[in-house]
Amino acid sequence: MRLPVAPPTATARLWLAAALSVVAVIGGAYLLESHGYSWAAAALVAAGVAAGAARFLASSRADRRYAKVLENEVATQTRSLVDSLTATADAERRLRLVMDAVPDAIAVLDRDGRVIDLNESAKRLLAASPDAGTGRNVFASLEPDAAATVRERLSAAFRGEVQRFEVPGRREDNSKNLCAMLYAPVRERGEVTRVLALARDITDQKHTEHQLQQAEKLSAMGQLVSGVAHEINNPAAIISGFAQTLLLDVVKPEQREMLQMIYDEASRIGRITANLLAFARAGGSQRTLVDLNDIVRRTFALRSYHLTTLNIAVSLELSPAEPKFWADPSELQQMLLNLLINAEQALVSVETARTIVVRTVASEDEVRLEVADSGPGIAPEIRAKIFDPFFTTKPEGVGTGLGLSICYGIAREHGGRISVDSPPGRGATFVVALPRDPRREGRPLPEAPAPAPPATGTVTVLIVDDETALRNALLKFLGRRGIQGEGVADGGDALRALRERDFDVIISDVRMPGMSGREFLERLGRERPALVARLIFSTGDTFAPETAALIKEAGRPTVTKPFDFAELERVIRQVAADAARRRPMASA
Numbered sequence: 189m190r191l192p193v194a195p196p197t198a199t200a201r202l203w204l205a206a207a208l209s210v211v212a213v214i215g216g217a218y219l220l221e222s223h224g225y226s227w228a229a230a231a232l233v234a235a236g237v238a239a240g241a242a243r244f245l246a247s248s249r250a251d252r253r254y255a256k257v258l259e260n261e262v263a264t265q266t267r268s269l270v271d272s273l274t275a276t277a278d279a280e281r282r283l284r285l286v287m288d289a290v291p292d293a294i295a296v297l298d299r300d301g302r303v304i305d306l307n308e309s310a311k312r313l314l315a316a317s318p319d320a321g322t323g324r325n326v327f328a329s330l331e332p333d334a335a336a337t338v339r340e341r342l343s344a345a346f347r348g349e350v351q352r353f354e355v356p357g358r359r360e361d362n363s364k365n366l367c368a369m370l371y372a373p374v375r376e377r378g379e380v381t382r383v384l385a386l387a388r389d390i391t392d393q394k395h396t397e398h399q400l401q402q403a404e405k406l407s408a409m410g411q412l413v414s415g416v417a418h419e420i421n422n423p424a425a426i427i428s429g430f431a432q433t434l435l436l437d438v439v440k441p442e443q444r445e446m447l448q449m450i451y452d453e454a455s456r457i458g459r460i461t462a463n464l465l466a467f468a469r470a471g472g473s474q475r476t477l478v479d480l481n482d483i484v485r486r487t488f489a490l491r492s493y494h495l496t497t498l499n500i501a502v503s504l505e506l507s508p509a510e511p512k513f514w515a516d517p518s519e520l521q522q523m524l525l526n527l528l529i530n531a532e533q534a535l536v537s538v539e540t541a542r543t544i545v546v547r548t549v550a551s552e553d554e555v556r557l558e559v560a561d562s563g564p565g566i567a568p569e570i571r572a573k574i575f576d577p578f579f580t581t582k583p584e585g586v587g588t589g590l591g592l593s594i595c596y597g598i599a600r601e602h603g604g605r606i607s608v609d610s611p612p613g614r615g616a617t618f619v620v621a622l623p624r625d626p627r628r629e630g631r632p633l634p635e636a637p638a639p640a641p642p643a644t645g646t647v648t649v650l651i652v653d654d655e656t657a658l659r660n661a662l663l664k665f666l667g668r669r670g671i672q673g674e675g676v677a678d679g680g681d682a683l684r685a686l687r688e689r690d691f692d693v694i695i696s697d698v699r700m701p702g703m704s705g706r707e708f709l710e711r712l713g714r715e716r717p718a719l720v721a722r723l724i725f726s727t728g729d730t731f732a733p734e735t736a737a738l739i740k741e742a743g744r745p746t747v748t749k750p751f752d753f754a755e756l757e758r759v760i761r762q763v764a765a766d767a768a769r770r771r772p773m774a775s776a
């Protein structure tokens with residue numbers, strides 16, 4: 189066995205050369221001498237040996253210098269290699285920190301959709317899939333349609349085109365979401381070798397956008413609807429007025445029946461326009477402290493007979509925790525009525541058990557009203573449209589498409605929201621969540637109207653309305669009831685008429701061309717303050733914010749078009765009686 193021999197170091201070599209020289213000189217001299225050579229020859233040989241040793245020594249020094257240079261070079265190269273490795277590791281670490289700090293998912297994909305690299309958000313986004321991480325395939329967790337889209341977009345990105353698209357997916361908790369994707373080609377030496385994929389969960393953003401669009405659409409629709417409702421209201425009021433006047437006459441029974449029908453239908457138009465205006469209005473409703481359970485009981489009582497005849501079983505699951513809150517009771521009733529009627533209409537189409545559950549739930553911040561039916565439910569493709577005004581799937585004459593849009597308007601007015609849940613085969617559940625807002629000033633419910641003073645004595649009325657036919661209808665009816673009057677088209681004419689003669693009562697429209705009801709009130713207040721107490725406002729839309737504000741500020745009685753003439757007469761006589769009581773003081 190050969191043992192490895194370590195090469196001599198530079199110093200060892202130096203010592204070796206010196207020792208050899210000395211030994212050679214001494215040895216050479218001795219040998220020469222012993223073989224009979226002269227000292228001169230011996231000296232010559234020794235000098236030769238010494239020269240050889242010196243040369244050996246010189247070459248050994250050059251070797252040493254070269255070795256030193258080599259050593260330094262190796263050390264420098266090693267240092268720079270270590271530095272550059274450290275810098276690369278640092279850069280990679282920083283890049284990773286930056287990637288992980290991005291809330292959007294970032295992944296690098298190869299041509300087959302395999303994940304080569306990904307950040308923390310991408311790991312979370314892909315966590316729904318069992319084989320999340322690098323090496324997995326992005327198509328694995330996608331629905332077939334979404335996977336086809338992604339495949340197509342990825343190929344386009346590998347062709348060098350930047351791709352932006354949206355794709356449905358699933359979150360970590362397996363819930364569905366929608367992602368906005370960006371695929372950017374990564375080029376190396378002019379060739380696309382990888383694709384950088386960015387994904388952002390835009391589910392909430394989409395939802396908010398959708399709500400905003402819905403609100404904008406409804407607000408535009410509201411303006412249109414309110415304009416139409418105003419236009420329809422006046423003719424309806426005129427028809428209703430003449431029908432009521434003719435009903436005062438002694439007419440044949442069949443004529444009476446027809447007149448009554450004309451009056452009923454005109455009143456129906458009035459109710460429809462009131463509904464339209466309720467949907468379109470932006471505020472002005474009266475709030476009071478209401479008990480939601482109470483509203484449910486009362487509204488259910490209105491429909492209970494009808495529900496029984498349709499073989500529909502209703503159960504009321506009312507919250508024991510007193511769901512009281514500030515709201516407009518008549519609007520809440522209207523909302524529940526619409527939901528109940530929809531449930532009824534849905535249930536008549538099913539032969540299986542017909543049930544409706546009305547539930548109230550109260551928490552500290554909100555009250556919830558739920559109406560669940562066991563009907564056919566609502567198909568996903570129309571779910572987004574059912575709150576749109578005029579959207580209906582019911583035959584003509586049955587559906588108007590306004591019920592749910594009114595509910596939407598009422599919920600929004602109360603600062604709440606309405607939603608529907610309809611899993612396949614499990615009917616439909618409408619949920620209305622309304623905040624309990626104690627800051628809103630409530631007003632007590634209007635008290636039952638006082639009985640009208642007896643129809644004695646002559647009462648004179650000034651009617652201010654730009655609709656000639658409506659003024660005539662009113663004057664005719666009132667004339668039959670012993671109330672004399674005069675009609676004028678606007679506030680200016682009214683002030684002139686009041687300068688010429690006295691009227692016990694003034695009925696003024698709120699919305700008139702030229703001088704508005706508010707301006708008329710102000711002018712009357714300045715010129716004839718005593719007459720303000722004789723004023724009654726008439727309006728087709730008590731919900732319009734400016735009308736509601738005027739009525740509230742003026743504190744004057746208001747009659748709504750189309751008029752119920754009997755009610756109008758009662759208010760006129762009441763105001764006339766109050767004015768008569770004040771008269772001595774006013775003239776004093």
Ligand code: ADP
Binds near residue numbers: 526592
């Ligand atoms: P309308 O009842 O006049 O059609 P709505 O605005 O109240 O108008 O309702 C719009 C549509 O929503 C209905 O035509 C119907 O298709 C659907 N819908 C409402 N409530 C229900 C329900 N409880 N079950 C099934 N479909 C419903």
